[in-house]
Amino acid sequence: MEKRKLGSSDLHLSVVGLGTWAIGGPWKRGWGTQDDGDSIRAIQLSIDHGVNWIDTAPVYGFGHSEEVCGKAIQGRRDQVIVATKCGLLRADDGDTINRLSKESVQREIEASLRRLGTDVIDLYQIHWPNPENRIEEAWEAIQQAVEDGKIRYGGVSNFSPEQMDRLGPADIVSLQPPYSMLRRRIEETHVPYCRQHNIGIVAYSPMLSGMLTGRVTHERVAAMESSDWRTKSREWQEPHLSANIALVDDTLRPIAEEHKCEPGQVAVAWTLRRELITSAIVGVRNKDQALANVRAGNLRLSDEELNRIEVSLKARADSLGEPLIR
């Protein structure tokens, strides 16, 4: 699979990375029931097929995702670039609480190293810029951990260019923002900023958390577990749900059929076009999804196909009365 250099680092990431939010299992912001054996097989199979990096976070199942990742890469740590995050802790009510104090970040680093079963984290990211008045303090703690050899590189997630400016873009190796054909805001702001400062972009939810996979139907959404956070998301409710299913069926599916693949891979390949981003973080829950998703890393869309998608995206946005880029 193609690899791209991550910003100013010496990390070369496969263009498809492994997303592990859903494998954190059920919790207040989880994805419903998940089998750990399925998760481990999905991770190992992805690595076998050329995916060389994993994105996780302590908050995904409050440590569970990191533990599962640690088990899956046991004995093959040298084949995998491991990225995790800090700043979201478990609150007493089972929800999350944002914390970025120096002591908290230091504690989180130690806990992640333990759960992942490693002595160094390749990429360590501030998950959200909250509380905003503590981002510099958290960044200092990360830089100290880099000096101490516990972390190789520091990055940020969900930050604005102004917030990256406050940390000093020279030391930031990567930004992790949401990016898919239905969430394009970074094209106008973050992409030019990151180009200027040589910051890599690792994009999350490239299939809009499963919406663009071709497996979403009205019946499936109606039957989804209430513990699946997506049931509360706007894109999974009307009128967006029907518009999104139509986009997949009328535009992505015919293109996928031409390439003998699935709509989800077309959605991921779209995010990787013209090297706008370094890598797309694709969430997987089982080995079939893992096998399908690695194909996205080798799929190239033609200008004609990209144009067809653009026309459909514009028509969808018009029908919903929304701007194309939001």
Ligand SMILES: NC(=O)c1ccc[n+]([C@@H]2O[C@H](COP(=O)([O-])OP(=O)(O)OC[C@H]3O[C@@H](n4cnc5c(N)ncnc54)[C@H](OP(=O)(O)O)[C@@H]3O)[C@@H](O)[C@H]2O)c1
């Ligand atoms: N930094 C942040 O704030 C942040 C936020 C969100 C995500 N992330 C990271 O980005 C990763 C990816 O984002 P994401 O998980 O939201 O979304 P995604 O990659 O757009 O979608 C992943 C979901 O789609 C479904 N799926 C995957 N492959 C499939 C296939 N081949 N066929 C059918 N369905 C398939 C699975 O869910 P079902 O089978 O349940 O449909 C899977 O969990 C996360 O795991 C996480 O590592 C980071």
